[in-house]
Amino acid sequence: MGIGHVCVIGGNRYFGKRLIQRLLDAGVRVTVVNRGSSAPPTGTEHLVADRDDEASLAAALGERSFDAVVDQVCYTPRQAEIARRVFAGRTGRYVMTSTVEVYEHQDSAGLVSEEAVDPRTVAVDLTLPWDDTRFREANYGEGKRQAEAVFAAEPAFPYAAVRVAHVLGGADDFTGRLDHYAERVRAGEPIAVPPVNRTATYVYVEEIAAFLDWALRADFTGPVNAAAHGRLGTADICAAVTGAIGGTARFEVASGGLSPFSFTRSYGMDNSRAEQLGFRFSDSSEWLARAVAETVGTRGAEV
Template identity: 55%
Template sequence: MREVLVIGGSRYFGRLLVTLLQEAGSRVTVVNRGSPPPAGVAHLVADRDDEAALRAACGPRTFDVVIDQVCYTPTQAEVACRVFADRVGRYIMTSTMEVYDPATSPGGLPAAPGVPVVEDAVRPADWPVRLDLPWHDPERLATVFDPATGYAEGKRQAEAMFTRSAPFRYASVRSAHVLGGGARDFTGRLAHYVERVSAGQPVAVHPDPLPTSFIQEREIAEFLRWAAAADFVGPVNATSHGELTAIELCDLVATRVGTPPRYQVVADGPASPFSFDRYYAMDNGRAERLGFRFGAVRDWLPTAIDDALAATQEGRHAVTRDR
């Protein structure tokens, strides 16, 4: 039986991942700051930023695989390299497509307009690591990076730290934008579109929004479960087939809620989630060559929209009942 430790795993697709690992026959342990895991899962309580506490919580335990759902900085990666040096054979970091976003890269990133980006566009072995930055202090870090840049740069540098220093086999899963899950989706990004379109409110978009990539909540959980049993190393993109612009997303929402979309074009200032003024999509060829088969975004998105609509309506009913 495979011993799997999930760092985080308390919400959204992390909880689903834990359940899928159990169903696959793995013995699962979750470590977090206190959120209870699903039934039948061993639970360790520790702040992953506290090296001594994390080491103490793990005690003498060893694991076949660690899946790190909440690694955001190179300092967290550095701690993990030390704590798990002698207790794990394979380590998977859940990363993000934000590592490719040229808008968040201090030095810029190479990009071919209209061509989905491949893993080599960001090579962790070559990426500079700045352990001197205030990664544990969001307010001080905001004086160096804006929040979006800090998140993306933290992920890039975390990948770089693991790539250079990991004493175990290491892989990073660069996830596309995750949609689905209805009320479980704490990000509220799909709900934003469903609520505004169904209410006839305008959606803020760029003058010419360009496509980006998506993956279903269950699909990314299944991908991580699959990755836990695989043996590849290095970064791999995880995205459903197909790309969507914010306009195309609105059109799909409109077909489900029965209300035509309205738009507010913004040349400057914030637009809605997933409205991009740059081409921003990933290539999933490496993952498919390794053996994983993705679905198509247009096949699963209608159900995700329906779930978001149901969650929105239930939320409105709950507010009414509370009154």
Template identity: 50%
Template sequence: MQRICVIGGSRYFGKLLVRHLKAAGHQVTVINRGSTVPPAGVEHLVADRNDEAALTAALGSRTFDVVVDQVCYTPVQAAIAARAFAGRARRYVMTSTIEVYDPATAALPVVPAGTPVPEDIVDPATWPVAMDLPWHDDAYLEAHYAEGKRQAEAVFTRAGGFEFAGVRSAHVLGGGAQEFTGRMAYYAGRISRGEEITVHAEALPTVFIHHEELAELLLWVTTADFTGPVNACSDGPLDVYGLATIIATQVGREAVYRTVPAGEEASAFSFDRHYAMSNARAKQLGFPFSRTVDWLPGAVVEALTTESSATP
């Protein structure tokens, strides 16, 4: 049994992770702002992670084997957490994102299309950190989501005082109404209604992960001993056309496309630039991934069922 603290953990795969940790026999503490109460048997601390004094007061004298941070988006938040948990945790795990590799958001080494992107393309040990940017501004943060995650990883990597691992998640799907981005529901709904979806003529593949698989991977990371970033994605990249074909098969209709030139905005999973991740490191460390094409049809059905139940 380990003492594990989850920051966030109130929705989607974070909520599932908390249940998995409890079922595995761990002593679990959840920290959030109080809007969602965790399951019975899970300790609940109410604090705003942006308020260092309040966070430190809520922690009291508690110590943890592992902290899993589900809601860190900026280097400022990372610095607050690093100070608050210094001497309190042996291991710190941050949920990061595939978006750290998006070449449209930073000057990154070029990875040829078709070559899965490895972790060392973005090295948090050397990534520059700028605390004085307007990270408190919601509009700025939304526009600089990828950079916020890169810099947060960098802060934790250099903090010392605990082992650090960053889980760079692929696009998360599945769970029906739980999938708060609504992207699967968008595609499933439009294709089932015969409405067009906007795509690039030469759309490049990306990678996905099922929300249950991501929760299982995070559970695995709490007991692993590696440090540094690790990519989390199911086997088998898909471009937007492959995704739409699987959805169309489930709904019994053909997908209707409207193509736009490279550089113009298209629907969520149509990419005119390459940053599909490699999951080789996680596999070498011992995590067995599923295949995207095996779970995606079920995720489509969940999305359609959710949309149907929500329609008056």
């Protein structure tokens, strides 16, 4: 699908800003909507609005319409309800950035496919305290599931949900998860892992930006998994960390206080649907060392 004007809601940092730059480089007009706490990349149109306030969002958009929208910050069914109403008749396509966490109840040794969580069968409860930050954070996966369900139940436009794997890479990785490992390696402190440490699928920061760009131009609907080939465990990630900064990773079995990317359940996603639709993912072995070095290799003087 050809796109001339794209609206990006939030997400103008990390892989979101990479997506925006890709669009700008391709000559696409980009309008960024956020609360004004951070400026979007140069070359975009900036609209300030509270996406939780329907009147505010509609007023900021005015009479604008878009070829496609990518929603980087839809965390609850209430936010999805507002977006569905406000953007109805304004866009030809809507892509919501979802998460691997929608599969938090699907503990499988294999790779989980999209059919494991069909948003058309997910119950939506708008009475839950979705506006409470602590509740929303504690129910992140459920919030994303119900947001997907809102769009799927009564689609006001062609809609896709990109279920993003854990993202690695970039000096601007703000999550602190790789830094956690680097700090412990440098200090000689143990890395806490569960008795049975499960693997997960991941995606490189540049690749998820490319995937979202591709998804905006595609015409499929419904959920799609976005993950590189090749599952990784804590030891694989720590090997990349020590390869970037030196030292030795020392593991310690624990029942709580686990290190990031140390899982008691599998977080592996099957990317077959995306590949059948035409996107070719890399293998994590192709970029893991580079991705980790981009993050922890730039922070040695800061730790």
